[in-house]
Amino acid sequence: MNKRSLGRLWVLIVLAINVVFLAYLYTYQTAGGFVFGIPEALLSLSVFVSGVVTINSVMGWLYLGKPDLRELFVPRSSGKPSGQPSMEDD
Amino acid sequence: MPSLWVSIGLGVTAVYLLAMLYISIYSSRITVPTVSDYFVASGSLSSIVIFLTTVASAFSAFTFLGGGGIAYSLGIAGLVIVGGIVVTDMPIVIMLGGKIWKVSKTGKDYVTPSDLLCDRFDDSTGIRVIVAFIAVVFTFFYVTIQFTGMGLVLTVLTDGFISRTEAIVVIGLLLAAYIAIGGMRGVAYTDALQAVLLWLGMIIVAGWVLTNAPTNMYQQIASEAERITKLTMDPIYLYTAAAGFGLAIPTFPHIWQRYYSSSRHSAVWGMGFGDSFSAVVLLTLFPAIIGFAGILTFPELSGGNPDTVILEYILAMPGPALGVLMAAALAAAMSTADTMILMMGSFVSRDIFQVLLESDVSEERLSTYSKVFSGLLALGALLVSLLDLGLLVTVAIDLAIPGYLLLVPPAIAAFWWPRANKHGVVAGLLAGLAVVTYYTYTGAAIPLNMWIGAPGFLVTTVVMVLVSLVTPEPPEDRVQEFVYDLRDRDPEQLERATSGTSVPADD
Numbered sequence: 001m002n003k004r005s006l007g008r009l010w011v012l013i014v015l016a017i018n019v020v021f022l023a024y025l026y027t028y029q030t031a032g033g034f035v036f037g038i039p040e041a042l043l044s045l046s047v048f049v050s051g052v053v054t055i056n057s058v059m060g061w062l063y064l065g066k067p068d069l070r071e072l073f074v075p076r077s078s079g080k081p082s083g084q085p086s087m088e089d090d
Numbered sequence: 091m092p093s094l095w096v097s098i099g100l101g102v103t104a105v106y107l108l109a110m111l112y113i114s115i116y117s118s119r120i121t122v123p124t125v126s127d128y129f130v131a132s133g134s135l136s137s138i139v140i141f142l143t144t145v146a147s148a149f150s151a152f153t154f155l156g157g158g159g160i161a162y163s164l165g166i167a168g169l170v171i172v173g174g175i176v177v178t179d180m181p182i183v184i185m186l187g188g189k190i191w192k193v194s195k196t197g198k199d200y201v202t203p204s205d206l207l208c209d210r211f212d213d214s215t216g217i218r219v220i221v222a223f224i225a226v227v228f229t230f231f232y233v234t235i236q237f238t239g240m241g242l243v244l245t246v247l248t249d250g251f252i253s254r255t256e257a258i259v260v261i262g263l264l265l266a267a268y269i270a271i272g273g274m275r276g277v278a279y280t281d282a283l284q285a286v287l288l289w290l291g292m293i294i295v296a297g298w299v300l301t302n303a304p305t306n307m308y309q310q311i312a313s314e315a316e317r318i319t320k321l322t323m324d325p326i327y328l329y330t331a332a333a334g335f336g337l338a339i340p341t342f343p344h345i346w347q348r349y350y351s352s353s354r355h356s357a358v359w360g361m362g363f364g365d366s367f368s369a370v371v372l373l374t375l376f377p378a379i380i381g382f383a384g385i386l387t388f389p390e391l392s393g394g395n396p397d398t399v400i401l402e403y404i405l406a407m408p409g410p411a412l413g414v415l416m417a418a419a420l421a422a423a424m425s426t427a428d429t430m431i432l433m434m435g436s437f438v439s440r441d442i443f444q445v446l447l448e449s450d451v452s453e454e455r456l457s458t459y460s461k462v463f464s465g466l467l468a469l470g471a472l473l474v475s476l477l478d479l480g481l482l483v484t485v486a487i488d489l490a491i492p493g494y495l496l497l498v499p500p501a502i503a504a505f506w507w508p509r510a511n512k513h514g515v516v517a518g519l520l521a522g523l524a525v526v527t528y529y530t531y532t533g534a535a536i537p538l539n540m541w542i543g544a545p546g547f548l549v550t551t552v553v554m555v556l557v558s559l560v561t562p563e564p565p566e567d568r569v570q571e572f573v574y575d576l577r578d579r580d581p582e583q584l585e586r587a588t589s590g591t592s593v594p595a596d597d
Contacts, residue, residue, distance in 0.1 A: 010185075028320050
């Protein structure tokens with residue numbers, strides 16, 4: 001799937017997520033019960049936002065062309081022009 | 091006299107503040123004396139630094155204090171407003187941010203969002219003035235929130251030993267110094283440390299509250315506060331607030347500048363993920379623990395300032411934790427304030443002094459002026475923050491975010507709508523600005539109970555489209571470059587092309 005198609009698919013998914021969010025907002029205008037001692041409205045919200053982040057993380061990664069995510073957690077060891085000063089150089 | 095633990099806490103906080111200053115001085119040694127390097131590090135920052143600085147910049151006193159406060163006062167509805175931003179934020183941070191990152195790597199010398207918008211929209215002075223106005227004026231309110239947060243933290247945690255004014259003045263002066271000295275590198279590196287502290291502080295407090303709460307905590311709270319089991323606010327208001335807040339994030343001018351500052355494409359994903367993931371944990375899960383438990387533990391706050399609920403818990407925790415948590419609370423406020431002040435300095439230096447006033451001073455001298463401008467802006471914000479602006483979150487949501495949201499339609503149109511032109515953008519922004527100002531200052535009822543930012547956003551969009559359609563088409567070469575050519579640009583090639591520039595890299 002090319003980037004433009006992925007973008008369109010992602011926009012559709014985002015629209016669907018927003019519809020679900022609106023449904024949540026209307027559903028819990030009345031009080032829900034408790035699940036495992038946690039208010040149902042809170043549990044539903046937590047599950048929903050966690051799911052949304054997971055879906056968007058995958059879609060975003062695919063949309064950007066699968067960038068190397070190790071760069072976010074460890075400093076990159078190559079690619080710096082030689083002879084340039086850096087934090088380490090200092 | 092303060093207690094032993096408060097004294098130790100103040101000592102730890104002093105060490106933290108000095109560390110910030112040291113990092114800033116260290117950063118200044120690798121900053122080249124140009125406006126671009128001072129304000130956006132010439133696009134040389136690594137993904138890990140961008141990831142952390144985005145988290146630190148986006149999540150501030152608003153998160154550390156306001157998250158628990160809004161959960162305490164509004165219940166589930168409060169969590170929806172701040173945590174619900176995930177329904178729009180990551181897609182737009184990545185899609186729009188990816189475009190901003192790409193175009194900034196095509197040999198451009200962008201420093202402010204106006205630079206990009208003016209480049210696309212035919213060097214419009216009108217756009218530069220309006221965007222600078224939105225960025226500086228609306229941000230000013232946001233910065234004062236951070237200063238207020240700092241004052242609140244030290245006053246409450248030292249039990250009044252340090253007054254709000256003393257706290258704001260001392261930290262404000264130090265902040266002004268380290269921003270002026272270190273520029274973007276100083277701010278980004280200190281942000282990285284502050285992001286870790288923010289997370290650590292929230293984890294410690296939430297963990298402590300959870301382990302000390304009764305097993306049936308939520309049932310007990312529900313019997314006293316129905317707002318934790320149902321939404322007590324209008325669904326349209328909640329939806330427009332959450333979705334609008336999320337949409338505005340990439341156009342927060344200080345977040346926008348992080349796209350310019352990053353050297354690697356992966357940073358764009360990191361910004362989106364860092365933002366969304368932090369929204370879930372820091373603005374939804376932790377406030378649901380801290381804010382809700384606070385309803386049971388500190389019922390007296392309902393008539394006072396709910397924003398202090400997390401501070402009340404910190405005071406109730408064992409003494410040794412106080413030092414780290416005091417520093418963490420300050421870090422949350424400082425990391426956003428420094429970023430915003432630096433951003434305002436860039437608008438004054440680039441948009442007002444260099445472009446609008448057509449100053450012909452050398453880059454090196456302007457870089458020096460930039461430090462002065464940034465320092466003076468910090469001092470100005472410090473003075474304004476000594477006024478009481480009300481509940482932190484209310485001020486932020488009512489004034490700052492609606493202003494940033496106005497920039498979303500022009501930013502999207504710049505890359506995806508070939509027909510958008512400068513006339514449409516100027517008219518749209520002016521109309522949106524008028525609407526936001528009207529509702530903010532008159533308090534008039536908003537149609538359909540929408541959040542205050544929504545009508546401004548809609549009006550900006552409609553006016554921009556209509557005026558663009560009835561005025562001449564934009565220059566073909568601008569449209570070709572921004573809308574069509576950019577689609578086919580390979581990120582890896584852009585990374586390679588910019589990695590050879592003669593600026594210091596931090597990785």
